[in-house]
Amino acid sequence: MKKTMCILLTALLVLGLAACGQAKQEAGAEQEEGFKPSLDTSISCHINVAGGYDNFEALEAEFDRFNEYYPNVELMFTKIDDYNNMIGTVLNGNDAPDIYVNYSWMYGRDQYKPAIDHAEDLSDPALGLDLSCIRSNIILNTEDGSLPMVPVFANTYGMLVNNDLFEKEGLSIPTTYKELVNVCAAFREKGYESPMMGFCREETTSIFTLTAYPYFCETVADDAGAVKKLNTLDPKAGEYMRPTLEKITQFLSDGCVDPDACAEIENNYDAVILRFFEGDVPMMTGSGDTVSGTEKRESRSEAFIAAPFSYTFVPIPMSDDGTSFLDMSNLQFSVNKESRNLNMTNEFMRFLIRPDELNSMAEIKGLMSPVKDPSFNSIYAAFGAIPESRIVSPEEIGLTDDAVIQMRQAAFGVGTGAMTIDEAVAAYGSYTQ
Numbered sequence: 146m147k148k149t150m151c152i153l154l155t156a157l158l159v160l161g162l163a164a165c166g167q168a169k170q171e172a173g174a175e176q177e178e179g180f181k182p183s184l185d186t187s188i189s190c191h192i193n194v195a196g197g198y199d200n201f202e203a204l205e206a207e208f209d210r211f212n213e214y215y216p217n218v219e220l221m222f223t224k225i226d227d228y229n230n231m232i233g234t235v236l237n238g239n240d241a242p243d244i245y246v247n248y249s250w251m252y253g254r255d256q257y258k259p260a261i262d263h264a265e266d267l268s269d270p271a272l273g274l275d276l277s278c279i280r281s282n283i284i285l286n287t288e289d290g291s292l293p294m295v296p297v298f299a300n301t302y303g304m305l306v307n308n309d310l311f312e313k314e315g316l317s318i319p320t321t322y323k324e325l326v327n328v329c330a331a332f333r334e335k336g337y338e339s340p341m342m343g344f345c346r347e348e349t350t351s352i353f354t355l356t357a358y359p360y361f362c363e364t365v366a367d368d369a370g371a372v373k374k375l376n377t378l379d380p381k382a383g384e385y386m387r388p389t390l391e392k393i394t395q396f397l398s399d400g401c402v403d404p405d406a407c408a409e410i411e412n413n414y415d416a417v418i419l420r421f422f423e424g425d426v427p428m429m430t431g432s433g434d435t436v437s438g439t440e441k442r443e444s445r446s447e448a449f450i451a452a453p454f455s456y457t458f459v460p461i462p463m464s465d466d467g468t469s470f471l472d473m474s475n476l477q478f479s480v481n482k483e484s485r486n487l488n489m490t491n492e493f494m495r496f497l498i499r500p501d502e503l504n505s506m507a508e509i510k511g512l513m514s515p516v517k518d519p520s521f522n523s524i525y526a527a528f529g530a531i532p533e534s535r536i537v538s539p540e541e542i543g544l545t546d547d548a549v550i551q552m553r554q555a556a557f558g559v560g561t562g563a564m565t566i567d568e569a570v571a572a573y574g575s576y577t578q
Contacts, residue, residue, distance in 0.1 A: 179501060184492050194222045195235065203506040203510040208220040211496050232257075236259045243486060249285045267494070272491050298475035300433040300512065302355040307421070307424065308454070310424075325401060342420065346411070348554055355432065361389040394559065413435065418431075439511065469537055550576060
């Protein structure tokens, strides 16, 4: 009897282990599959994606992954020169792409009307896109509730931080404006000539824009009347910029940055990164676009090769209430509703708009992912820790690109000393790109 019981128990144990192994295998297979094809996987067709990038390795990696499900679908990325001005012509031509890059600022502008008119409504539930995985505050809000484009990359403003210098000098990364001023002073006392630097030759992504824009959004976020006046370029709306312009003046007078040293940086991308990699600048302002180029340039910097260091990207603390996360879309995809292979094009979009794929593509590109938790990439982890109450988004606030242009020009004029605050305020509505 004991022998029989032993055999039975052994058999049950073997069956249990086998069942457990099978369950794990099935769970693993389900996790690996994730995406389940909804079309005939033997379909053969061609899908063309158009954009302005010289190359798009991150997207091409997604092409390869999609081909694991649909091996006969040929996907290709095509660069269009002078993209912003040419996309309308291309969409109206015979070789129009199936998917094309789009931007929120194109919405509502006559010049870019074709980019919106040709776009399929991606909010249609029948398409099956997992829009819930994307941060809602960076999704374009249209008047009719349609969704002509969906974010595939996000962007923000902040500063690259040399973590090794902060650790070496026993200092903490600042999270309030007061802390920023104190940290800059402490670095200067320790012999660092430029504790904080940034590009300042042009207004678009100058250090003045990068520090002012998030703060400006904070000041008008809860004032719908102010936003309306700003968007209509009402000259009187210039007064809404005054607190931000005063903050820029304070920022300069507090000695946080040396404009003359910043003027030596020739551009807001390559030059910013390589100057930061010299290793003697604790904080360097930039955008997510700048951050995307850091990894590839590590091997191009002799200083970084000789003395590599750890770095991350964090918000710039311009308020004593804490840092803010300026959350913006970077690049968005639209589907051409006249696509000859619309069903398969939508199937690719359904495959792409999922957390795993969006995160993978963002990591390869070095940009911030549009998914709800952007901290999967350690370089952007600080933004994932920002409380929701400190997240500001132009899309959600309703600020148009026309209003933002006015703010940028005014901030640049005051920051460079070309204008007084009063002059910059009075000129609202008259600034051009």
